[in-house]
Amino acid sequence: PATTRTFPEGFLWGGATAANQVEGGYLDGGKRASIQDVMPQGIVGPPVSEPTDGPLNLKHDAIDFYHRYVEDIALFAELGFSVYRFSIAWSRIFPKGDEETPNEEGLAFYDRVLDELEKHGITPLVTISHYETPLHLAKTYDGWVDRAMIGFYERYARVLFERYGSRVKYWLTFNEINAVLHAPLMAGGIWTPKDELSAKDLYQAIHHELVASASVTRIAHEMDPELKVGCMVIAMPAYPLTPDPADVLKVQTFERSNYAFGDVHCRGEYPGYFLRTLREEGVDLEITDADRETLTHTVDFVSFSYYMSVCQSADPAKQIKGEGNIMGGVPNPTLPASEWGWQIDPIGLRKVLGDYWDRWNKPLFIVENGLGAKDQLVDDPGAPGGKTVHDDYRIDYLRDHLLQVREAIDDGVNLLGYTWWGPIDVVSASTAQLSKRYGFIYVDRDDSGSGTLARYRKKSFGYYQGVIASNGATL
Ligand code: BG6
Secondary structure (H helix, E strand, C coil): CCCCCCCCCCCEEEEECCHHHHCCCCCHHHCCCEHHHHCCCCCCCCCCCCCCCCCCCHHHCCCCHHHHHHHHHHHHHHHCCCEEEEECCHHHHCCCCCCCCCCHHHHHHHHHHHHHHHHCCCEEEEEEECCCCEHHHHHHHCHHHCCHHHHHHHHHHHHHHHHHCCCCCEEEEECCHHHHHCCHHHHHCCCCCHHHCCHHHHHHHHHHHHHHHHHHHHHHHHHCCCCEEEEEEEECCEEECCCCHHHHHHHHHHHHHHHHHHHHHHHCCCCHHHHHHHHHHCCCCCCCHHHHHHHCCCCCEEEEEECCCEEECCCHHHCECCCCCCCCEECCCCCCECCCCCECCHHHHHHHHHHHHHHHCCCEEEEECCCCECCCCEECCCCHHHEECCCHHHHHHHHHHHHHHHHHHHCCCCEEEEEEECCECCCCCCCCCCCCECCCEEECCCCCCCCCCCEEECHHHHHHHHHHHCCCCCC
């Protein structure tokens, strides 16, 4: 039979952003710096010591969502969003991270954001921690290496659930939690440089994050059983470069290094293959009985980002790291790539959906997918604001991926929704550029920080609007 034309009733359509990549106002309203404020080159260059040091950091002002959220949310409403994923900047709520009492001005900002979303009938999906650990926690505690972080994070999450729990039903604990293996500062707030970090400290930090994630899942459920808490992982399916069984085994090892995070979140304990890795690395993890009990509080759903797949080879000489592809791998000779070398693979998304559903049997949520590209803003007297971008490449990417999503749904996958990454141009996480644009909405700001910050609708804006309005029928 032909595939289902539309998506399931009530399917959530929308977009996703993170505070540090859109808000700006990095010291406004009592906020203090996060690790992002000392990462002017993302993860492709070293951090600086103080926010004012080194090259221009575009995240300090980002796209000024902090002052323009009313206008931006109105544009999301015009697109037809039924869901908007955003993160709360931890350092707006607890500016240093280890205070006893939260910063009221920070809390009030997100009240206002939620007011706007409610006005437009948009469901919020909130990431509690999206690559923006307060800088003080990174420098004073070495981030998640220190067990004390669990308590700070629990206090922060409890404040969020108390304040917003009646208005926000969907929560994500950590953005791309498996990224900590590869980018310890960005994902784990770990100040020790990666090449000086011991395996013991890295895995202890991972353990602390996993315990914290399970702990706030329990807290949310105790406070309100209606709250739905999900984990969030980078999905990067791997293919063997050749049919050599050694390459196939390499794929399994690579995929398990990612699956481990979902396995703990969904099954409530460490899988045997992960414990073996610890043994082989000589890591004697400190796991208390209380930790073990906490880990049994499993998530309600699994969310993930999907941008690309990768090949794996048993031959170490073939391994490379693409710009910003933090996991590395081997390029796939059959696939095209974005200008940043991220390989475009719509079928890989269908594979991920099937694999995750078969493995965990939890509802899934695609909370990031998108194409970073260089856009050309051109005059168009017919367009609102007189300018647009002819981004057919972005339309193609979106259509090709959603067609595969529909296939997976036809295969029986329970999928809650889809949020495109960066529906409005944002500052890139890996490279800290604005020229790596994902949006349906163009923001007039360039990599030197110049621009009016005006917003313009790209051609893809109308396309996505039509897809949402028809619940996928016009793909
Ligand atoms: C994910 C992150 O890794 O990918 C986002 O959760 C990020 O924060 C997105 O922006 C796209 O990556 P990049 O490096 O192109 O911004």
